[in-house]
Amino acid sequence: MKSVNLKELAQELNLSISTVSKALRDNYEIGQETKERVKKLAQELNYEPNPYASSLRRKKSKTIGVVIPEVSNNFFSQAINGIEEVARENDYHVLIYLTNESYSRELAIAHHLVSGRVDGILMSIASETQDYAHLRELASKNIPIVFFDRVCDELATAKVTTNDFQSGYMATQHLIEAGCRCIAHLLISSNLSIGQKRMQGYVKALENYGITCDASLIINGDRTDAENRETMKQLLRSRPEIDGIFASVERLAMSSYEACKELNISIPDDIKIISFSNLYVASLLDPALTTITQPAYSIGKEAAKILFNSLDKNKPVLEANSLELSSELIKRKSTAVN
Amino acid sequence: MKSVNLKELAQELNLSISTVSKALRDNYEIGQETKERVKKLAQELNYEPNPYASSLRRKKSKTIGVVIPEVSNNFFSQAINGIEEVARENDYHVLIYLTNESYSRELAIAHHLVSGRVDGILMSIASETQDYAHLRELASKNIPIVFFDRVCDELATAKVTTNDFQSGYMATQHLIEAGCRCIAHLLISSNLSIGQKRMQGYVKALENYGITCDASLIINGDRTDAENRETMKQLLRSRPEIDGIFASVERLAMSSYEACKELNISIPDDIKIISFSNLYVASLLDPALTTITQPAYSIGKEAAKILFNSLDKNKPVLEANSLELSSELIKRKSTAVN
DNA sequence: CTGTTAGCGCGTTCAG
DNA sequence: CTGAACGCGCTAACAG
Numbered sequence: 001m002k003s004v005n006l007k008e009l010a011q012e013l014n015l016s017i018s019t020v021s022k023a024l025r026d027n028y029e030i031g032q033e034t035k036e037r038v039k040k041l042a043q044e045l046n047y048e049p050n051p052y053a054s055s056l057r058r059k060k061s062k063t064i065g066v067v068i069p070e071v072s073n074n075f076f077s078q079a080i081n082g083i084e085e086v087a088r089e090n091d092y093h094v095l096i097y098l099t100n101e102s103y104s105r106e107l108a109i110a111h112h113l114v115s116g117r118v119d120g121i122l123m124s125i126a127s128e129t130q131d132y133a134h135l136r137e138l139a140s141k142n143i144p145i146v147f148f149d150r151v152c153d154e155l156a157t158a159k160v161t162t163n164d165f166q167s168g169y170m171a172t173q174h175l176i177e178a179g180c181r182c183i184a185h186l187l188i189s190s191n192l193s194i195g196q197k198r199m200q201g202y203v204k205a206l207e208n209y210g211i212t213c214d215a216s217l218i219i220n221g222d223r224t225d226a227e228n229r230e231t232m233k234q235l236l237r238s239r240p241e242i243d244g245i246f247a248s249v250e251r252l253a254m255s256s257y258e259a260c261k262e263l264n265i266s267i268p269d270d271i272k273i274i275s276f277s278n279l280y281v282a283s284l285l286d287p288a289l290t291t292i293t294q295p296a297y298s299i300g301k302e303a304a305k306i307l308f309n310s311l312d313k314n315k316p317v318l319e320a321n322s323l324e325l326s327s328e329l330i331k332r333k334s335t336a337v338n
Numbered sequence: 339m340k341s342v343n344l345k346e347l348a349q350e351l352n353l354s355i356s357t358v359s360k361a362l363r364d365n366y367e368i369g370q371e372t373k374e375r376v377k378k379l380a381q382e383l384n385y386e387p388n389p390y391a392s393s394l395r396r397k398k399s400k401t402i403g404v405v406i407p408e409v410s411n412n413f414f415s416q417a418i419n420g421i422e423e424v425a426r427e428n429d430y431h432v433l434i435y436l437t438n439e440s441y442s443r444e445l446a447i448a449h450h451l452v453s454g455r456v457d458g459i460l461m462s463i464a465s466e467t468q469d470y471a472h473l474r475e476l477a478s479k480n481i482p483i484v485f486f487d488r489v490c491d492e493l494a495t496a497k498v499t500t501n502d503f504q505s506g507y508m509a510t511q512h513l514i515e516a517g518c519r520c521i522a523h524l525l526i527s528s529n530l531s532i533g534q535k536r537m538q539g540y541v542k543a544l545e546n547y548g549i550t551c552d553a554s555l556i557i558n559g560d561r562t563d564a565e566n567r568e569t570m571k572q573l574l575r576s577r578p579e580i581d582g583i584f585a586s587v588e589r590l591a592m593s594s595y596e597a598c599k600e601l602n603i604s605i606p607d608d609i610k611i612i613s614f615s616n617l618y619v620a621s622l623l624d625p626a627l628t629t630i631t632q633p634a635y636s637i638g639k640e641a642a643k644i645l646f647n648s649l650d651k652n653k654p655v656l657e658a659n660s661l662e663l664s665s666e667l668i669k670r671k672s673t674a675v676n
Numbered sequence: 677c678t679g680t681t682a683g684c685g686c687g688t689t690c691a692g
Numbered sequence: 693c694t695g696a697a698c699g700c701g702c703t704a705a706c707a708g
Contacts, residue, residue, distance in 0.1 A: 006686065017687095031694090058686085070419070084436045096432050343701060354679045688698085689697090690695105
């Protein structure tokens, strides 16, 4: 069946195309009865305006792009949830692009998005990314962009993040107060803003509690899961004095958890682990893991709101609109770390 | 900065618009040197064709729609991962729509998608959905649609699923062989194909092992998590002979797990639980839970492949292309259920 | 090998 | 209050 368009409606009703168009958009120039006739037929024939024709004409795609490293990660899934909800409220559509942490993919995507396919972008940077020229290009084309979680500090635009520094501090403090004196830190790629800030919190906490910060205890976890696990095993074997681990992200917590298991290190008796994690099945997690949970859904929602606000007003996204939401420390009842 | 278009390129090069267009598309009619000149300038000016103008003209959006109940669920996230990958390989874009299990949202989305915004659809049905008229409408407009996981049997189109009947059978068999004699089943909404099939597997297994199937042990888990948990608590209190639970989905396993905890029922000593689950952090799960894991990533990938195959050839999606992939039973080492 | 012309379907002038 | 005409940016048929 051919898709019905304005022309067909017009013919059927013995009206001109433009009258039909106006009637459907409730233009004041059109008479009430005409509007009703038009709308009735449109309804009957299941008329849906061609979005691309409309986009072309109005230079508005009613679509945003969401660029994230991965989706099989509860943080990003929940964020998408928030984003999609706000998008729907604003009658917008959501295109999803996954970088898989790859710089070249991020580059290709960014390059593609200057085409006008989207009116705005929500983005969380890939861990490989070190150069931001592609993002500046988007900015120079006046495509509004709001960063969330993994932000690009070089760009003057809104960012929605968790209070990463404080969270890193809290996490480390939690271990220290539970008696840990030699705490390893698993850093997600050092390129990332979140990694840096969480680590700074870790360093600061150690400092405040008078514990010397040993750089060799900070492991860069930007390899594959298996490789990270091996690195952890090596570290744990060579440094038996380690009694705490602070993992920057969920995946790294898993790797270290597995490393401990394989070395028959008891958690949380020998080593206590704390990690950022957004598994909604937190109650099923091993009680030995304390987690820092980010308000992922809200982060997505707020980032989207800021973006739509600027799209609405046709104004650039102000950096001043940036937001920092608080994470939550979730302790398990049955853990010795308390 | 204004976005550069064909016209500007043409002016700059003293060529006609159509020549430039052809040159960029490597049309055989255009001379080699001209092509190079054109491409060079296009590169310099960062020219990206306006996708909507192109869509309008070619009646191809190079976009597919993915309609799913939720994304904060590892099964669907992994599926999206597979879908996005195949889409990228085929140079397609992915629009995401979440129904949140709501029929009315599914309806609105389906209705919207007849507009030509997408060339094809990948879909997993909402649990509330009982009427399929909106899907037939899409089919009647010749929009290719491939169902995955939660399918609509009434429509003659390709479906990609897990072997749900066998999985339900396996799960139940697993509990029976572990000694369970009174096994409750937590059914995800009875509207859903997956719920039905898994339950049929459960019933068949009981039958084969000579255990009478008691309908009052089958609980419809289509309420909120809290409500489901309460229902489970009631059931467990009134039927102390229950020694096994087979949950149709992850969320229901959680609810029953929590119900047991609150009633101080020991897992897996008093009650053994088995559930469908796609948490990639399976190793962190409670050892008392055995899980049936679906090949979510592959399901997404295969569903997408089938769709793109038909888009390529401009042919309808054949029901004969349907696929049934196998799930995997994952037992925990440390569990008594073995 | 290159250019001219004519739409795709819609929204927006501007005339009547 | 309604309609005719134009153009968004691109592709395709047809001339030259």
